[in-house]
Each structure stands twice: as structure tokens, then as C-alpha cells.
Amino acid sequence: MSAAVVLSGGGIKGAVAAARTAKEHETIFVHINYGQPSANREIAALDALAPTLPKSRVVRIALPYLSQLRAAAPDAPAPNAPRDTRGIVGTSISTSSVPPAVMRGLMPVFLSVGVQSALRFNSPKVVIGLTNTDDAAHLGLPVADSPPDTRREFLHAFNIMTEVLLRPRFAVQIEAPLIDLRYAEVIKLAQRWHVSLDKTWTCHRFGTHPCGVCDACAARTRAFGEAGLVDPAAAPPASAATPAAH
Numbered sequence: 001m002s003a004a005v006v007l008s009g010g011g012i013k014g015a016v017a018a019a020r021t022a023k024e025h026e027t028i029f030v031h032i033n034y035g036q037p038s039a040n041r042e043i044a045a046l047d048a049l050a051p052t053l054p055k056s057r058v059v060r061i062a063l064p065y066l067s068q069l070r071a072a073a074p075d076a077p078a079p080n081a082p083r084d085t086r087g088i089v090g091t092s093i094s095t096s097s098v099p100p101a102v103m104r105g106l107m108p109v110f111l112s113v114g115v116q117s118a119l120r121f122n123s124p125k126v127v128i129g130l131t132n133t134d135d136a137a138h139l140g141l142p143v144a145d146s147p148p149d150t151r152r153e154f155l156h157a158f159n160i161m162t163e164v165l166l167r168p169r170f171a172v173q174i175e176a177p178l179i180d181l182r183y184a185e186v187i188k189l190a191q192r193w194h195v196s197l198d199k200t201w202t203c204h205r206f207g208t209h210p211c212g213v214c215d216a217c218a219a220r221t222r223a224f225g226e227a228g229l230v231d232p233a234a235a236p237p238a239s240a241a242t243p244a245a246h
């Protein structure tokens with residue numbers, strides 16, 4: 001059984017992509033820490049998800065230089081400024097209130113790390129669980145205005161570049177098996193494949209429970225609603241944390 005690299009931040013889409021991949025491959029979750037506040041929580045999610053697959057492990061890649069750039073990035077949107085979401089990694093970076101700044105165009109970095117990981121582990125493919133059809137809607141944009149780096153043509157171009165880079169000795173293919181699905185459809189697939197959604201982490205913030213209000217939490221809540229299912233990892237209601245007085 002050959003290995004396959006799955007780029008994941010511990011969310012639902014990565015978990016479902018991994019479940020699909022695990023039918024044919026040893027699954028190597030590759031997590032990239034680029035200084036996002038939720039990084040350690042994402043890793044904890046992957047550490048919990050990996051044992052649920054037949055043969056799986058987690059590899060952590062830290063890119064501290066991106067943290068430096070993040071701290072210095074000048075393009076954090078003003079609180080009330082219209083959102084310009086072009087170039088933002090659709091499933092990995094919030095466009096709203098996550099401090100300190102939005103970082104644009106990281107997908108090539110992620111995919112390059114994925115390709116290098118594939119070479120390291122003799123994997124013929126890099127799997128990424130992004131979707132395109134509804135990420136635009138989640139960002140309040142027409143589908144045609146979806147983030148460029150979540151589109152098929154972007155991944156196709158990256159695959160051509162990778163082929164030129166590696167041939168003739170190596171071949172690594174980037175695959176996005178969920179790209180044409182809506183988030184709600186991915187959740188339904190997860191249910192059908194018995195993916196442990198309770199172990200996933202989507203929130204852009206760090207905490208014991210998801211914040212429930214960031215872009216990622218809001219998109220997740222909408223998708224579960226659209227799917228007609230209950231989120232097993234939803235934040236408990238505020239009242240649930242307080243014992244009832246008698």
C-alpha cells in the first residue's frame with residue numbers, strides 16, 4: 001500500500017478527503033503551522049483523527065518565517081472595510097476578525113510543502129480537501145468570484161508546474177477530490193463514511209471549544225444546517241456550562 005499525503009488543518013474537508021484516500025493508501029496527514037492562532041488545536045484534531053483511519057499518521061511542518069510575515073503584513077482590513085477575498089486560501093484563513101492580519105496567496109506555499117512531503121514519503125499524490133463551489137458563497141461572493149487558489153484551473157496549473165519540475169524521475173499529482181461539492185454535501189459524505197466529525201476542528205481561534213462566530217465556525221454551522229445534521233463538535237450553549245441553580 002503506497003502512502004498519500006493529505007494536507008489538512010484538522011477540519012471536516014480534510015478528514016473526509018483522508019477517509020477517501022485511506023481506502024487505497026497509507027494516509028500521512030501533513031499539517032502546516034504558518035503562525036495561525038488555531039495551529040495547536042488543529043494538530044490536536046489531526047492527532048485524534050489519525051487513529052480512526054486504518055493506517056495513518058501526522059507530520060507537522062512549521063514555517064516560522066510566515067509567522068514573521070504575518071506579524072508584519074500591512075494588509076489587515078479595517079474593521080468596516082469591504083472584504084477583498086481574492087487570493088486568500090479559501091478554507092484556511094479567515095477574512096474577518098482573526099488577528100493580526102490576513103495573509104494572501106499561501107496556497108502555492110502549502111502545495112509546495114505538500115509536494116516536498118510526497119517526495120519525502122514516496123507518495124504519488126498530494127490530497128487536499130478544499131471545495132470551490134460554496135466557498136465563494138460563504139464569503140458573500142458569486143461562485144465566479146471564488147478565491148482563485150481554490151479553483152480547478154489553479155490546481156491544474158500547479159500540477160503542470162510540478163510535472164515540469166519533477167520529470168522524468170518523479171511524478172506527484174495534486175488531487176482535490178471534493179472540489180465540486182458543497183460543504184453540506186461533504187458533511188453528508190462524512191456521515192456515510194463514519195468520519196469522526198466530533199474530532200475535527202474548524203475554528204480559526206484557539207480554545208477548548210470553537211468560538212462559534214468566526215467565518216469558519218459560521219460556514220460550518222450553515223453547512224450542518226443545510227445538511228440537516230447536528231454538529232457533534234459544536235460549542236455548547238452558554239447556559240450548558242453553568243450548573244442550574246436549585
Ligand SMILES: [Zn+2]
Pocket residue numbers: 202203204205210211212213214215216217218
Ligand atoms: Zn470560530
